[in-house]
Each structure stands twice: as C-alpha cells, then as structure tokens.
Amino acid sequence: MSRSSFEIHVTAPFDFQQCLQFLRRSNDEVMHVARETSVSKLFDVDGRLLLGDIMETSHGLVIVFPKDDITSAEQAQVERYVRDWFDLDQDVAAFVRMVETDELLRPLVREYEGLRLIGFPDLFEALTWAVIGQQITLSFAYTLKRRFVEQYGPSREVDGVTYWAFPNPETIALLDPSELRPLQFSTRKAEYIIGIAQEMTDGRLSKQQLRSEPPDMMHERLLSLRGVGEWTAAYVRMKCFQDPTAFPAADAGLHQALKHHLGRGDKLTADEVRLYGERFSGWEAYATFYLWRSLYGDV
DNA sequence: GGCCAGGCTAGCA
DNA sequence: TGCTAGCATGGC
Numbered sequence: 001m002s003r004s005s006f007e008i009h010v011t012a013p014f015d016f017q018q019c020l021q022f023l024r025r026s027n028d029e030v031m032h033v034a035r036e037t038s039v040s041k042l043f044d045v046d047g048r049l050l051l052g053d054i055m056e057t058s059h060g061l062v063i064v065f066p067k068d069d070i071t072s073a074e075q076a077q078v079e080r081y082v083r084d085w086f087d088l089d090q091d092v093a094a095f096v097r098m099v100e101t102d103e104l105l106r107p108l109v110r111e112y113e114g115l116r117l118i119g120f121p122d123l124f125e126a127l128t129w130a131v132i133g134q135q136i137t138l139s140f141a142y143t144l145k146r147r148f149v150e151q152y153g154p155s156r157e158v159d160g161v162t163y164w165a166f167p168n169p170e171t172i173a174l175l176d177p178s179e180l181r182p183l184q185f186s187t188r189k190a191e192y193i194i195g196i197a198q199e200m201t202d203g204r205l206s207k208q209q210l211r212s213e214p215p216d217m218m219h220e221r222l223l224s225l226r227g228v229g230e231w232t233a234a235y236v237r238m239k240c241f242q243d244p245t246a247f248p249a250a251d252a253g254l255h256q257a258l259k260h261h262l263g264r265g266d267k268l269t270a271d272e273v274r275l276y277g278e279r280f281s282g283w284e285a286y287a288t289f290y291l292w293r294s295l296y297g298d299v
Numbered sequence: 300g301g302c303c304a305g306g307c308t309a310g311c312a
Numbered sequence: 313t314g315c316t317a318g319c320a321t322g323g324c
C-alpha cells in the first residue's frame with residue numbers, strides 16, 4: 001500500500017517554529033529549504049530521491065510528499081530520519097526540569113523553549129560536516145559544504161527549485177584529494193573525508209555498527225578515524241546519535257558563549273569548562289546546543 | 300595586518 | 313605523555 005503523507009506524534013516540549021528558526025540560520029545551507037511554516041528536504045531512500053515537506057499539526061508533524069507515493073518501508077525510513085533529525089525521542093522535559101534551578105541555562109531554555117537538538121542523522125554527512133568545520137569560520141564552512149554538495153550530491157528539481165541530497169560515500173571514496181582542492185578544501189580535509197568515505201564503502205564503518213557499541217567504545221572507534229579527534233567524536237555522538245551526554249568541551253563556540261553569558265573578559269580554562277560539563281551532567285549536549293543557539297541571536 | 304575560527308596530525312622531546 | 317608547527321582561508 002502506498003501513500004503521499006504521514007504524521008508523527010510528538011511529545012512536549014516541542015516548538016516547530018524554534019526548530020525552523022534554527023534551520024534558517026544560514027543562507028548557504030543546501031541540505032534543506034526552511035520556510036516560514038515548513039521545511040522541505042530531499043530524502044535519499046536507498047537511491048530513490050523523495051521530496052518531503054514537513055509541517056506542524058495539532059499533535060506533532062506531518063510529512064507530505066507532493067510528487068510521490070511512498071511505500072510503508074520508505075515511510076518507516078523517512079520517519080526514523082525525521083525523529084533523529086529533530087531528536088523527537090528525547091525526554092527533553094527532564095532537561096527543562098534540570099535547568100530550572102540553573103541561573104546560566106534557565107534564561108536560554110525559556111527563550112528557546114521547545115527547541116530540539118537538530119542533528120545530522122546521516123553518519124557520512126555528520127562526519128564530513130564536522131571535518132569541514134574544523135578550525136575555520138562557520139560561514140566559510142557552509143560555503144565549502146555547498147560547493148561539495150553541489151559538485152557531488154544527487155539532486156532533483158521540483159517546481160523550479162533544485163533540492164540536494166548529501167553525496168554518497170561511494171561517490172567520494174573514488175576521489176583523489178586533489179579533486180577537492182579547487183573547491184578550496186585543504187589537502188588534509190580532503191584526505192580525511194575521502195578516507196572516511198572509503199571506510200564506509202568498505203563496510204568497516206557504519207551507523208549501525210557504531211550504534212551497537214557502548215558509548216565509550218563508540219567514542220574510541222570514532223577517534224580511530226583519521227581526522228577525528230575529541231571534538232569531532234563528541235560532535236558526532238551529539239548530532240548523529242542523539243547522545244545527550246556528549247560534550248565537545250574544547251569547542252570554540254561553547255567557550256565563546258560561556259564567556260559571554262558569564263560576563264568574563266578573560267577566556268575560560270579547560271578545567272572551568274569541565275566543571276560546567278559536570279554541572280549539566282546527563283544533558284551536556286543540550287546545554288551545549290542551547291549555548292550555541294544563543295550565539296546566533298535572532299536568526 | 301595579526302589573530303582567531305564549532306581542530307587534528309605528525310614529529311619531536 | 314606532553315608540546316607545537318603546519319594546515320588553508322575568511323572575517324573582524
């Protein structure tokens with residue numbers, strides 16, 4: 001049996017507008033088109049490119065496929081993706097309760113109430129985006145990602161708009177680092193990304209394998225990848241595996257946000273940041289995400 | 300023009 | 313173990 005839409009039930013606290021605002025934060029984003037009341041995304045379901053429009057309903061979300069009928073198996077895959085993308089299976093109410101007594105986070109959780117930790121359910125996309133973002137400004141990182149996706153990603157045009165899906169590891173595994181240099185990737189970044197694509201294509205690395213490991217083993221496996229250090233491993237656990245305890249303690253943006261909200265002139269030491277991690281124990285990833293969110297202002 | 304960006308690796312002591 | 317140069321480029 002096929003259909004062209006389905007609904008997802010969502011439990012509070014959830015604010016789709018807050019999520020849309022976050023999704024609209026960059027003009028160079030190519031992986032979705034976020035509008036006033038909906039976000040459109042091209043889902044690559046085992047090679048079939050399905051354009052879905054995600055909107056709010058009274059009980060949660062509805063995903064409409066304006067040009068396609070989808071099978072129940074495809075629906076299951078898209079639902080899994082959207083649940084991970086918006087972190088819908090997380091008990092965020094527990095996070096809100098925890099910060100009720102926290103002077104630093106309480107104002108942020110009130111301001112962005114219902115914002116979920118928006119992630120990258122696709123492992124290759126999460127790793128690639130993390131590597132791209134290393135040691136460069138976010139705006140330049142978006143530029144690099146856009147060039148990468150528009151060069152190597154599948155796309156589909158619907159009603160005059162081109163929608164992009166993330167490049168497959170199979171495509172990237174065949175590249176030579178020199179082919180990414182014209183896009184202004186450093187040779188190092190190119191090597192890391194192609195190496196990760198090759199491990200995935202060889203079957204040595206997959207989301208399913210990683211998910212089956214206990215958290216510390218997953219972390220070690222991520223660290224074993226060339227180009228992945230502590231920051232990237234924590235970032236991927238946070239954004240791809242919805243691990244609420246993941247904590248990129250050395251992150252520059254996290255330090256900047258803490259410094260700003262604490263009114264500090266000097267920069268925080270590593271030990272101080274570690275203490276904040278302990279203060280938010282169990283919800284380090286959400287604390288980090290809300291602090292990051294506060295850096296963007298009124299996006 | 301110097302310094303920092305949502306860091307990491309390799310090489311050295 | 314712990315420290316550092318080098319990576320590439322944009323933006324303030």
